[in-house]
Amino acid sequence: MTLRLRLLLAFAFISVFTAVAVAGAGYVRARDAIVQRAQDKAVVETTNRVEQLYPLPARPPDLLALERIAGRVSGPEGSALATAAGISAGSMDPAVITPQLRTHVANGYVGWQRVSYFGSVWLVVGMQLRVSGAGQFGSSAESGIEVYVLRPFTAETEVINELARNAWLIGGAGLVVALGLGLLAAQGVLRPVRALRLAAFRLGQGDLSARVAVRGRDELTDVASTFNSTAAALEHHVLELRRMEADARRFVADVSHELRTPLAAMTAVTDVLDAETAALPGVAGQAARLVNRETQNLTRLVNDLIEVTRFDSGTAALALDDVDVAEVVLATLRMRGFEVRTDLPSGVRARLDPRRLDVIVANLVGNALRHGAPPVSVRLWTVGSDLVIEVADSGGGLAEEVLPHVFARFYKADSARGRSEGSGLGLAIAWENARLHGGTLTAANRPGGGAVFTLRLPVGGAP
Template sequence: MGRRWSVGLRLRLVAAFAAVALGAVIATTGASYLSARNTILQGVQDRAMDMLRTQVSTFAATVPLPPTQRDLDAFQRRLSGYVAVFYRGELRSTGGPPTEELPTEFRAAVHDSDRVLFQRGLWSESAPYLMVGMTVRTQNSVGVVEPTGLEIYAQISLASSQADISRLAAWAWVTGALALLVAVGIALLAARSVLRPVRELNHAARKLADGEFDTRLRVRGGDELAELAHTFNTSAATLRHNVGELRRMESDARRFVADVSHELRTPLTAMTAVIEILEQETDRMPPDSAVAARLVAGETRKLSRLVQDLMEISRFDAGRAGLELDEWDVATAVRDTLAARGWQDSVDVELPEGLVARLDRRRLDIVLANLVGNALGHGAPPVLVRLRREDDGVVIEVSDSGPGLPEAVLPRVFDRFYKADSARTRSEGSGLGLAIARENARLHGGSLEAGNRPGGGACFVLRLPGVLV
């Protein structure tokens, strides 16, 4: 999960860098192309206009006014390129097909202007040209410059310039593509450098989640990532302190429970002996005294069972719980547990014979008593205990036909002191039975799982691998 997130972030950073680089490449390449194109065309245009202006200035004085067609043709031949010469719309001399048809709008603009004008166009789809036009003006006898009626138009092919522009465009895009590749490479290196602290943070967070509370990050520089590393270190230190305090408090609480249970054990033993005597005398007591004696006896036994459970949990916590292993017929052990509590007529069994296992008979009895007792007390009949072999171990299933365990209860059913129904907190057991049962299963190297049957009802599965002999 974390790896996919890291790769995704790297790709997003590279994509962002690449997008910025692509925009910069397009803008730079486009601007360079337009600038070079305009420079090339402007150079061609300026040379054409200068050449036409120079030639007209040189040869226009040789044309008599008004000229004859022969004079006009002679003047046109002196001018280089495709040139057309007009005189007041009456005479014309053209230098080839491109000058035979001139745009009317361009002729009108040249006729009314005293400057050299130009216009770009196409002879065909792939034959661009430049058209330059000017009028010939002269100074009259009183010093006023006036048109002579001569108009000169020259057409210059831009095919060579267009080829240069096309090559320039191709090189520009090739250069841009190479620049983009370089930018992506730089982006990869930059993303790796930027994400290195993030990867270190992710690694440190994983170690912290695994309980290594001494994990710290190196703080480099004073940027946002350094601030993040400092915040992580502060949080880790706070977490370490809080977890240490919680562990200390938990240890103190367990020690307190163990001490209290041990201190209560002796007086409860004496009280149990006393209530047994009281119960024997209840028939000779007044009714009120008999009820009180039975109530005291019941509550004393509940308190005694609670103390025993607390002492058992304390032994598990202290690591002092051990196994007294011996070889037992598992089916017989299950029947003995049911018979000892008078449940043999209330529980259905499927117990194949011949499964002999090496286990702790007393601890198996505790597990089965808790599971069957819960099924009878909180489920509904029929209650079924099923024994089966699994590889070199055994599996015991205890199921009932009641409503089953709510989904919200399943994750916590083995928690200490947990009760699904808060209304039972006073009248029922201590909430330690299933926790003790699971600890006994683990002590055997097995497991205890809770679930619901497909047809309804709770189902507890005890697995004890490797116990068969």
């Protein structure tokens, strides 16, 4: 649910609750006042008409007397019923008188009650008639006559219904106004939020100059100011890191190129020493072989560093050629003397850089032979428009914590390994060469044990 919708729903809920509470309370109070006033008026009018009947004759009432009483108290809009000693007279339907009202009147009280009659609301008022001076010491006594008056409650009901309609109309109008105000408020609140979102998106895309305009003095202004200061600090740190990274890359590139010339001379000398190691005495021969081996390792490290700087600077390029992939892989294995199992069907042709494919395969197979266990296998097949080369060993595999970092530069799974066992750049260079071709290089563990590296390259060359 969007923030705008949540704000609108909140405004709508508040407005509906407020409108219902205010309009409902006003409606209830007005309705009660109207009903009470109407009931009081009806009771007073009925009482006044009854008082006009006094003094009552002391003799027991007959049907004619009850008819006269009912006719005088009924009024122009209603009907009446007079009862005494089981005799009833009048135009009022006795069925509308409830037992509760009869009991209340029989106890000597004036009672009234709203009833439903012919689909509308009517008011029934009942009371007893008393005979003045008929009781002990001249007090009034019960005459045995009960009078009930039925009068319509239609006008009051219409007023109450009109109040209800007005309450609903006011509530609906309040809801519409609240939604409009909520929409305006949401626009005002969401405008800086949208600006923050856009600036954060630009910042995430690498635009370190993204900032938010600061207006007003509310909480969102504080958020915008904090965002701007954070973005400025981030820009400063990122630019500083980029400068330091560029300096480091330039230093590595410069040192690597400067080392090539003395290394070339050292390599020539160590080659001569290597040819004479057999004739040198024990310690001297061991030293000569050590120098030769370390010179080769240093040469390989310098070449790897130069290759890495080409990837970082974006100057690495492909020299594409249509080749038989199996022939390139077999040439790599023969040239380095790798003894592995192969499943390399001929006729699989692809457009790629054979020198970089040679580097990838050599690094993968060399890594498997050094850190895995024989037998090491190399397989080739095609899947759709991709060729797949798999290099697997039968060792203990890669630890789970190693897998995410296996292609990181200078990463070594075993921290105890000596520097002569590899520079830590071989797999990183293989991964970069795969990426340069528009392919992928992944590492995993086989279910039966051992690590497996899978190279996937497009047959038609880099996109």
